[in-house]
Amino acid sequence: MMNGRVSIRVEGLNFFYGKKQALFGVSMEIYRNQITALIGPSGCGKSTFLKVLNRMHELVPGARAEGRVMIEGADIYNNGVDVAQLRKNVGMVFQKANPFPKSIYDNVAFGPKLHGVRGARDLDAIVEDSLRRAGLFDEVKDRLREPALGLSGGQQQRLCIARALAVGPKILLLDEPASALDPIATAKLEELIQDLKSSYTIVIVTHNMQQAARCSDSTAFFYIGRLIEYDKTEAIFVTPAKKETEDYITGKFG
Amino acid sequence: MRRIDEDILEVRRLILKMGAMIEERLEMALGALVEKDERKAQMVIESDDKIDQLELEIDRISRNMIVLKQPAAKDLRFVFTAIKITTDLERIGDLLVNIGERVLEIVNEPPLKPYVDLPRMAEQVRKMIRRSLDAFFEGDAVLAQSVIADDQFVDDLNIQVFRELLTYMMEDPKNIRKALALSSIAKSLERVGDHTTNIAEMIVFMVQGKDIRHAPHEKGE
Numbered sequence: 001m002m003n004g005r006v007s008i009r010v011e012g013l014n015f016f017y018g019k020k021q022a023l024f025g026v027s028m029e030i031y032r033n034q035i036t037a038l039i040g041p042s043g044c045g046k047s048t049f050l051k052v053l054n055r056m057h058e059l060v061p062g063a064r065a066e067g068r069v070m071i072e073g074a075d076i077y078n079n080g081v082d083v084a085q086l087r088k089n090v091g092m093v094f095q096k097a098n099p100f101p102k103s104i105y106d107n108v109a110f111g112p113k114l115h116g117v118r119g120a121r122d123l124d125a126i127v128e129d130s131l132r133r134a135g136l137f138d139e140v141k142d143r144l145r146e147p148a149l150g151l152s153g154g155q156q157q158r159l160c161i162a163r164a165l166a167v168g169p170k171i172l173l174l175d176e177p178a179s180a181l182d183p184i185a186t187a188k189l190e191e192l193i194q195d196l197k198s199s200y201t202i203v204i205v206t207h208n209m210q211q212a213a214r215c216s217d218s219t220a221f222f223y224i225g226r227l228i229e230y231d232k233t234e235a236i237f238v239t240p241a242k243k244e245t246e247d248y249i250t251g252k253f254g
Numbered sequence: 255m256r257r258i259d260e261d262i263l264e265v266r267r268l269i270l271k272m273g274a275m276i277e278e279r280l281e282m283a284l285g286a287l288v289e290k291d292e293r294k295a296q297m298v299i300e301s302d303d304k305i306d307q308l309e310l311e312i313d314r315i316s317r318n319m320i321v322l323k324q325p326a327a328k329d330l331r332f333v334f335t336a337i338k339i340t341t342d343l344e345r346i347g348d349l350l351v352n353i354g355e356r357v358l359e360i361v362n363e364p365p366l367k368p369y370v371d372l373p374r375m376a377e378q379v380r381k382m383i384r385r386s387l388d389a390f391f392e393g394d395a396v397l398a399q400s401v402i403a404d405d406q407f408v409d410d411l412n413i414q415v416f417r418e419l420l421t422y423m424m425e426d427p428k429n430i431r432k433a434l435a436l437s438s439i440a441k442s443l444e445r446v447g448d449h450t451t452n453i454a455e456m457i458v459f460m461v462q463g464k465d466i467r468h469a470p471h472e473k474g475e
């Protein structure tokens with residue numbers, strides 16, 4: 001069905017918020033240098049799934065994951081795993097752009113500093129490189145010291161991507177990154193994601209099916225906590241195998 | 255704005271209408287030949303305009319559906335199939351015009367021989383058209399597959415008709431003009447069969463999501 005080099009392997013994942021189970025026996029392989037879209041009605045567990053991939057859910061009291069998550073060959077729930085290192089490896093960008101109330105430069109330099117980069121020259125280089133990768137450098141190069149909050153919504157979202165890239169991740173998780181953006185900013189973001197896929201594994205949650213169809217290589221359809229169907233994007237949108245998938249993407253429910 | 259289901263119903267209705275008109279004209283074209291009815295042949299030619307209008311209307315609705323409703327999965331397969339089916343039906347309409355024109359060329363002359371195989375061919379392709387439209391309406395891939403299988407019979411008849419006409423032409427050069435007109439009619443009917451086969455293949459795709467075109471060894475389930 002699908003091939004490529006496996007970047008993330010999830011096996012038998014169950015997830016609970018206290019007593020409430022949010023994911024049921026999810027198993028899937030996500031491939032390197034591909035864009036994988038997660039779609040499904042809201043509340044079906046897409047964001048929860050993303051959070052499990054970098055242990056972000058551990059910030060939620062009472063939340064608990066069962067099963068195995070292997071990233072680049074290593075089980076991220078092993079005892080010895082350094083969570084800070086994991087999150088450096090697995091960057092995350094959220095629905096609402098959330099730059100720190102600092103300068104553009106400081107936003108991007110924040111992560112590298114945290115991970116011990118000190119030299120001004122090194123930081124300058126990382127900031128420029130990250131902003132370039134995020135397709136933002138030319139737009140902000142003359143005002144790096146100005147507040148990030150002065151940027152437009154689309155620019156703020158790309159700044160958040162630059163901030164995530166600055167610590168050198170292998171994997172980028174995007175949770176509805178374009179949902180607050182206008183069509184032009186959305187198109188830019190989608191183009192950026194395409195440019196990034198040659199260097200990263202990208203997982204994008206989107207409630208916009210056209211967006212999933214446009215940007216992704218593979219698409220996973222979640223429904224009430226279960227992975228219903230996972231295939232090449234073309235197959236999901238043209239010839240889905242499951243009735244639930246078909247109903248969802250033809251707008252019969254959800 | 256109309257819902258996508260309503261668009262689909264409308265396109266379905268128009269395609270069935272187009273198909274029914276094609277069937278009717280096919281019968282009329284053969285009637286013109288067998289009954290030596292010049293008026294019928296004329297009607298076959300003139301009524302092609304209605305088919306063209308239907309094609310334009312189906313294309314317009316389908317085009318709008320793609321950009322306005324962004325169909326996916328079975329809805330996408332439906333629209334895609336509808337557009338292709340319509341193209342084939344329109345081509346069949348043109349072939350019927352050709353048949354009408356050939357009939358006009360020979361309608362006022364004594365027939366070369368009693369017509370047996372041409373009406374059989376015409377009846378066979380008419381049934382194929384009917385069954386493919388039923389398959390389209392019912393979403394019946396098995397029925398569509400049977401249409402594809404039946405096209406062989408039409409091809410065989412065409413070859414047989416051509417051989418026979420060839421002997422008439424060799425017998426007497428005066429037969430050549432008439433025989434050529436008749437073989438052209440047979441050829442047109444054979445082409446109608448091919449277009450109907452295309453339609454049936456698209457219906458299999460619409461129903462099962464499986465493209466069976468250009469895969470001679472994998473036709474059928």
Ligand SMILES: Nc1ncnc2c1ncn2[C@@H]1O[C@H](COP(=O)(O)OP(=O)(O)O)[C@@H](O)[C@H]1O
Nearest residue numbers: 017020022041042043044045046047048049060
């Ligand atoms: N912090 C939380 N505490 C309790 N339940 C939660 C929490 N976050 C999400 N949920 C529940 O888990 C389910 C999946 O939510 P989520 O992963 O956010 O879905 P999606 O991203 O697909 O909209 C929902 O039923 C939601 O109410």
Ligand SMILES: [Mg+2]
Nearest residue numbers: 046047048175
């Ligand atoms: Mg979510």
